[in-house]
Amino acid sequence: QVQLVESGGGLVQAGGSLRLSCAASGRTSSGYRMAWFRQAPEKEREFVAVISVLGGTIYYVDSVKGRFTISRDNAKNTVFLQMNSLKPEDTAKYYCAAGGSDTYYYPHTYTYWGQGTQVTVSS
Numbered sequence: 346q347v348q349l350v351e352s353g354g355g356l357v358q359a360g361g362s363l364r365l366s367c368a369a370s371g372r373t374s375s376g377y378r379m380a381w382f383r384q385a386p387e388k389e390r391e392f393v394a395v396i397s398v399l400g401g402t403i404y405y406v407d408s409v410k411g412r413f414t415i416s417r418d419n420a421k422n423t424v425f426l427q428m429n430s431l432k433p434e435d436t437a438k439y440y441c442a443a444g445g446s447d448t449y450y451y452p453h454t455y456t457y458w459g460q461g462t463q464v465t466v467s468s
Contacts, residue, residue: 346371347457349441354462361466362429367441367459369422378445379417379424382452383437383464390440392450394426404449409435431466438463 353365365381380395394405394415403415414427424441444456 347443349459351441351459351462354464356465359468361431365426367424377443380442381426382440385437390452395449433466433468436466
């Protein structure tokens with residue numbers, strides 16, 4: 346079992362920045378692909394970014410490329426999402442996930458999920 350706890354969400358003005366963290370406990374997360382998803386009200390959960398076990402492979406959804414950066418610190422069992430130049434359309438609950446497969450953009454391929462942290466961007 347892997348327990349994931351997200352933090353760092355909040356209310357920010359458009360153009361601002363936030364850094365989300367996802368701390369893993371239990372069975373180490375260092376052996377898992379880690380990803381961030383987000384879900385806005387009445388919308389489906391959307392893939393945001395994924396990072397491979399050693400951090401050498403990273404993918405982003407097109408809408409966040411150049412603004413968001415995913416990283417991981419395996420020694421601390423923590424994954425980060427640095428979000429810059431935030432836009433109102435980035436408003437959502439952000440979830441950390443562990444597991445995944447080659448179809449990393451599908452939520453159902455992930456085994457473990459956190460409870461999420463809310464990000465609200467005002468215009």
